[in-house]
Amino acid sequence: MVAGATGLVGRAVLAALLADRRYGAVHALGRKVPPGTHPKLQWHQIDFNHLTSLPAADDVYIALGTTIKVAGSQQAFRAVDFDAVLAVAKAARASGGKRLGVVSAMGANPRSGIFYNRVKGEMEDAVAALGYTSVVLARPSFLLGDRESLGQPGRAGEGWALTLTRLLRPVLPANYRAIEAAQVAKALIHAVQYATPGTTALLSGDMQS
Numbered sequence: 001m002v003a004g005a006t007g008l009v010g011r012a013v014l015a016a017l018l019a020d021r022r023y024g025a026v027h028a029l030g031r032k033v034p035p036g037t038h039p040k041l042q043w044h045q046i047d048f049n050h051l052t053s054l055p056a057a058d059d060v061y062i063a064l065g066t067t068i069k070v071a072g073s074q075q076a077f078r079a080v081d082f083d084a085v086l087a088v089a090k091a092a093r094a095s096g097g098k099r100l101g102v103v104s105a106m107g108a109n110p111r112s113g114i115f116y117n118r119v120k121g122e123m124e125d126a127v128a129a130l131g132y133t134s135v136v137l138a139r140p141s142f143l144l145g146d147r148e149s150l151g152q153p154g155r156a157g158e159g160w161a162l163t164l165t166r167l168l169r170p171v172l173p174a175n176y177r178a179i180e181a182a183q184v185a186k187a188l189i190h191a192v193q194y195a196t197p198g199t200t201a202l203l204s205g206d207m208q209s
Contacts, residue, residue, distance in 0.1 A: 001057035001097070003029040003048075003064055003088045008143060009103050010063030012185035014041075017061070022193070027055045029088065048084040051091045059192055060092040060132075063103040074115055082123045089127045100132040101192040103184065106139045106175065106204055134195035138188045141204040142178040174205025183207055 002017065004010035005028040017026045018038050026040050033043045044055070048064075064084050071077040089100060102124070107114070110121035128135050187207035191200065 001027045001029065001054065001060045001092055003062045006030055006034055007063055007065065008181045009184050012182045013061050013063055013189065016185050016189055020189070027057055048087055051087045054091045054095045056096045057092060058097065059099045060089065060097040061101045061188065061192070062088055064088070065103060068116065078119050082119050085123050086126050089130055093130045093132060098133045099192050099195055100127060100134070101136045101138065101188045102127055103188065104137045104139050106141045108139055128199045134197055135199045136188060136191045136195050136202055137199065138184055138202045138207065139204060140179050140184045140207065141176055143184070144178050144180050174208055175203050177204070177208065179204050179208055
């Protein structure tokens with residue numbers, strides 16, 4: 001199951017799952033059903049604010065997220081990055097989900113003085129307590145990808161970050177390098193499939209190796 005399959009990382013997760021022979025069916029959740037079909041794919045148009053039940057799935061991937069700028073307020077941001085993520089994780093667990101992979105962010109910390117990082121950290125703690133056999137929390141650095149094709153606004157400094165990363169790559173710590181969304185998706189899927197029981201934090205540098 002994939003929630004957020006039309007976003008930057010979620011799109012890459014969905015494509016990788018559909019190509020993976022280990023998965024016989026893939027359920028994608030979203031507010032809108034985009035065009036396109038695949039023999040293994042089943043789209044489910046849902047309201048994240050009023051989730052009741054979800055189809056059964058062994059592995060659950062959640063790539064829901066926004067920014068405060070796009071959301072318009074801290075409250076609206078939290079409604080997506082905390083409330084919606086937790087709602088999907090809860091409903092999927094109730095439907096039999098065993099392994100959970102969630103796209104979080106570098107710096108996630110429930111005690112952070114930075115609102116964005118604090119919400120991400122609170123979300124991590126909340127989903128880790130739901131009873132999944134294993135939980136993988138991907139914490140990417142600055143995400144790179146084709147936002148324009150998704151109808152998303154470009155993020156300030158993205159071109160600068162890419163250029164700087166290339167120039168400073170030999171000396172820049174791996175966890176602080178910009179990372180492609182496809183790399184995050186690939187690493188998250190692999191980590192979920194081979195996860196040991198408990199909660200694992202997948203740092204940005206780990207996803208680039």
